[in-house]
Amino acid sequence: MSRFIVTARQSMLIAGLIQGFVMLGLHEWIKSKGFDVSDLLYLAPLYTLAVLGPLTFNFLRAEFSGRQSFIYASLISGVLALTAAWFGWSCETQTAPQLYQSANYIAGLWIFSFVSAVIWFHILPFAQSRLRRSEPVFSYSGLFEDAWRNLLLLANCFVFSGIFWALLGLWAGLFEVLKIEFFSDLFTTRYFVYLATAMSVSVAVSLEDKEASALVTIRRYLLAVQARLLPLAAFIVLLFLATLPFSGLQRLWDTGSATALMLGLQYAVIILTNAVWQDGKQPLPFSSLTRSFIRIALIALPVLALLCVWALNLRIGQYGWTIDRVWAAILVAFISLYAAAYCAAAVRSGWLQSLGRLNTAIALLVIATLLAVHTPLLDPQRISASSQISRLLTGKVAASDFDYEYLRFNLGRAGVTALRELEKIEHQAEAETIRSKATAALNMQSQSGMQALQHVPSQQEITARINLYPKGTAIDLAFVEAVHQRMQDGNYDYYSRALRDGKEPVAVLAVDLNKDGAPEYIVLKEPFAVFSKQGQQWRLIGNIGFNHNDTTHGKALEQATANADFAVVPRQWSDLRIGGFEGKLQLENQ
Structure with missing residues (x-):
């Protein structure tokens, strides 16, 4: 009897089918029992496994064996599921079951999803490199190839699925014209939506081997176009820094958006520099004079980074840490690190020879930091709660002016825990006011209720x-x-x-x-x-x-x-x- 062998494409389609059924099952489960924010403790990791497990398997299976792909997909999605469990646990406020409807909760969920996607995208090339070489030495050239391949393949999944659903929409619409509504009814059922979408993504990934050369061509074109913009970005950096001594810093701080703009400019320079350098094997598209001009801009880049650090430090000194400022600090830290690294590469002889090693090291640091954000090590909610409580207890903000609502409705479990500690506070200036307002905040079931503590005008x-x-x-x-x-x-x-x-x-x-x-x-x-x-x-x-x-x-x-x-x-x-x-x-x- 001949042994039945599952091909790579078949195993990828099976993974997609399993993903569709699991996602459908989770939907039906939530629909039958209802949803409470405390359910995130197990729903967040389950959804993480359901989305990233099969997707990671399919991205690896195109090149590696089924066993290797399954093991690494389980490891990657399993680690992210652990961070999802912490996220779900930290969101639970214990006394406001309807809080999941709030804008703060929705924003937190989107941030978690985005951060998880960034971690997944950064870690996948390292897994591919490790599987390919069976040793923990990462070649930047290989990481560069894999990162771009993954990015374009992911984009192709969105395009393929979008066109797939557009065709189904045309199919259903044409038959509705003939008064046949069977197809429109079928295509809009959640059973079909989950299974068809998951399968379409798997099909898009499984076709990669047939279109590998097309992906390489697209990558080369995109990088070539981006590379031509680097001299312009370098000119903007130098022109801005040259103008700054005449305009002064106060105008910069008065805008309220200067930090974001300077971060955007630095990020653009970093991205465009990588588009020129790529993996260090391509001929340079610029003359020696233009390269020198770009070097000067890279050497000046840390000045912008220091201005961003200064601006953020001023805000933290005035108002303490909040969730937004924790994320801003992480972003500023990484952009500053890149700016310092690219400056160091620019001052050396040769054309940015150390860029590959620097990018690899920073990418590993990004993975570690973003993983730590959804653990007790670097939890933004815990950091924010601790900072705000410190401002209250050290007298930087009066008890009557303190934002108890922020703790109650923005900081999840950490905020609720902090309010309960304030309920017990003694031997502190304005202790009675702090205790009463903390208790009132804990008793609220909606954010607007906090305002009842404020003065009612006549x-x-x-x-x-x-x-x-x-x-x-x-x-x-x-x-x-x-x-x-x-x-x-x-x-x-x-x-x-x-x-x-x-x-x-x-x-x-x-x-x-x-x-x-x-x-x-x-x-x-x-x-x-x-x-x-x-x-x-x-x-x-x-x-x-x-x-x-x-x-x-x-x-x-x-x-x-x-x-x-x-x-x-x-x-x-x-x-x-x-x-x-x-x-x-x-x-x-x-």
Whole structure:
């Protein structure tokens, strides 16, 4: 009897089929039992294994044996699953089960997913190099080839799957024209979506051997195009640094975005330098004069890095560590490391001969650091909580001004743990205030509830903060009373935030939206709340969704309103036009 042998392509398709079934199973499991943020403790690692396990196997299987590919895919996805478990555990707040709906949670999930993808992309070429040579010595030339191959292959998976689904959409649409809806119903079921998507990715990877030369050609073209931009990037660096002594640093800090721009410029120079150097075997595309010009820019690169470090240090000194600043520090640290390394390579004789060794060492450091971020070693939530508590206890911020809400709703388990420690604090200035506010924060189930701890303005203060339009219109004091009552009830929602904060006068437009002879009041601050008088009571009925993104500050709206440039657009509830902005009423109960 002949022995059945599974080919590389067949094993890759099987891996894709298994991935589709596992992803579908996880979806059905969540659907049947519901989802709570505490479930991330096991769901995050399961999804990590389900996504990265088969994908890593397929990327390796094109060249290596099934056994080798399975072992290394298990190791890589297993390590990332451990970091996912820590991420899931640290997200759990223990007292706010609905927190997973918040923007902070969603942002954290996206950051974790992105960081995991970066780690996976960095570690895969090292695994391929290790398997190919069976020794822990990494050739930069091989790492360079593998990294570009993986990048283009991954891009091809997205393109292939996108075209695949576009064709299925055409297929279903054509038959719908003939009143045959079977295919559209089939293609939109989650069973088909999961299995077909996973299989399409596996098919795209399995075709690599047939299109390997095309991938090499694309890589050469992309690098050649990028390389031509390096002299321009070098010129921008030198021109900016030459201008800086005349403009001064204060203008730089006043922008609020200088650090991000300088980081972007450094990153562009680093990427473009690698596009020119590649693996060090290609002939140089520039004259000796241009190469000298580029060297000068690389030698000057650490100056930009030091400015970024300085700016970040100023912010941390003023406001302490936050999650955003921890990530900013990691990014600044790596860009600064690259800048120093490329400067060192530029001052040596020859054309950046040590670049390969430097890139390899930094890549390994990137892997180690990003893995540590999702462990207790370098957890941004723990670092941020510790820093903010230190600022409170050392008197850098008053107990009444401290942001307990940030601990409660932004820092997951670390923030909740810190608040519980504050509940027990004694022998500390303002200890009673700290304990009461920490307890109040822990008892909150939604972020808006934190604002109930703040001062509620009087009806007279609210009235003074309102600029009612059209000018000369008398304000209905029942409206002021209704808004004041919402605040007293702890109903601090973002609809009345501008009236409560009192940072500046708030424009309110009185206009009849439903043609009942009585005006509605529209607060011209995001999210443009609409209040209507029903009987003798003013009630919040919804908000206006405008068609311009630049209305978030309300300045253009208020100016147009002051110029009497507004009108209602007939509808059951009329639309509203102010200047060039049009908005629709979005009812609260819809």
